[in-house]
Amino acid sequence: MQSALGHVRRADEDFQLIAPGDRVAVGVSGGKDSLLLLCALAQYRAVRKFDFTLQAVMLTAGAAPPDTAAIEAFSASLGVPMLVRHTELYQILFEIRKEAHPCPLCAKMRRAMLCDLCRELDCNKLALGHHREDALETLLMSLLYENRLSTFHPKTHMSRADVTVIRPLVYMPEKQIIHLQ
Numbered sequence: 001m002q003s004a005l006g007h008v009r010r011a012d013e014d015f016q017l018i019a020p021g022d023r024v025a026v027g028v029s030g031g032k033d034s035l036l037l038l039c040a041l042a043q044y045r046a047v048r049k050f051d052f053t054l055q056a057v058m059l060t061a062g063a064a065p066p067d068t069a070a071i072e073a074f075s076a077s078l079g080v081p082m083l084v085r086h087t088e089l090y091q092i093l094f095e096i097r098k099e100a101h102p103c104p105l106c107a108k109m110r111r112a113m114l115c116d117l118c119r120e121l122d123c124n125k126l127a128l129g130h131h132r133e134d135a136l137e138t139l140l141m142s143l144l145y146e147n148r149l150s151t152f153h154p155k156t157h158m159s160r161a162d163v164t165v166i167r168p169l170v171y172m173p174e175k176q177i178i179h180l181q
Contacts, residue, residue, distance in 0.1 A: 033129030
């Protein structure tokens with residue numbers, strides 16, 4: 001866990017991801033990346049010289065709401081409140097629109113819903129669990145599909161939502177995340 005904290009600290013120092021008084025919503029999917037991020041930020045909050053608050057948020061997208069009890073218990077064990085919002089993404093993408101390639105639209109809709117949740121919960125930051133390989137894969141995909149060199153930034157202000165998206169695990173190799181499981 002020390003390595004995760006080191007990567008979070010370095011990303012925070014390099015990109016000024018978290019400031020005193022920030023209210024950070026942590027996007028939790030239930031996967032290894034987002035659960036590690038939630039745990040690392042909870043521990044990072046304990047060692048920082050200034051205070052910031054954490055709020056875990058989870059959007060469900062399946063045909064039926066999943067059992068999130070274990071994830072909610074994990075969040076509670078870290079002292080982080082959690083809000084689970086059941087969405088109709090599955091119905092919209094597969095039953096109404098019948099999307100052949102739903103991933104881009106789903107990603108945009110989930111990001112908009114997460115930003116709405118941030119505003120609803122009075123959070124000014126949204127932390128996502130993207131790691132180093134996610135940034136590299138995005139770079140490769142933009143080169144192959146868009147013929148340009150581009151990837152996501154560790155810190156991006158979403159002006160319409162007035163929410164800043166941060167990626168504290170941007171320096172962490174996926175291999176280390178897998179090792180920590």
